[in-house]
Amino acid sequence: MICNKCMVPPIHLKFEHSTGFVENFNIPAILCAMVSEAFCEISGKVQAVGFRAYAEHEAKQCGVTGWVRNTEDGRVEVLVQGIPEHIKYFIEVLNEGSVLAVVENISVDWRSPQQLFTDFVVKY
Numbered sequence: 001m002i003c004n005k006c007m008v009p010p011i012h013l014k015f016e017h018s019t020g021f022v023e024n025f026n027i028p029a030i031l032c033a034m035v036s037e038a039f040c041e042i043s044g045k046v047q048a049v050g051f052r053a054y055a056e057h058e059a060k061q062c063g064v065t066g067w068v069r070n071t072e073d074g075r076v077e078v079l080v081q082g083i084p085e086h087i088k089y090f091i092e093v094l095n096e097g098s099v100l101a102v103v104e105n106i107s108v109d110w111r112s113p114q115q116l117f118t119d120f121v122v123k124y
Helices: 051-062 084-096
Strands: 011-016 022-027 036-045 065-070 076-082 102-111 115-117 120-122
Touching: 036 084, 051 065, 051 076, 051 084, 051 120, 065 115, 076 084, 084 102
Parallel strands: 011 115, 065 120
Antiparallel strands: 011 022, 036 076, 036 102, 065 076
């Protein structure tokens, strides 16, 4: 069904709760345009220094959702969703890192969300 106001068809998204429960929604395209997503790869001394807990805490402060996880090669990956300005600020905060972290590089890939998250979690 096409939105009568913007004449754009709705976007079908999966909504995953932190409990793992998944709901499917048809979201008006205009609302989806307000939410952005960035996939970040962080390199440097970012494992075993409290970086994931730091990212989780700061994400909640910035009002963004998504997840953070370690990779086998020593990097940290972050998928973050929210208003673009909030995401940009969150990435700046990630660049500062936790007290013991040394962030050398953050690569950022901006995307359109295919699934919306309700909170920010550490993935293991």
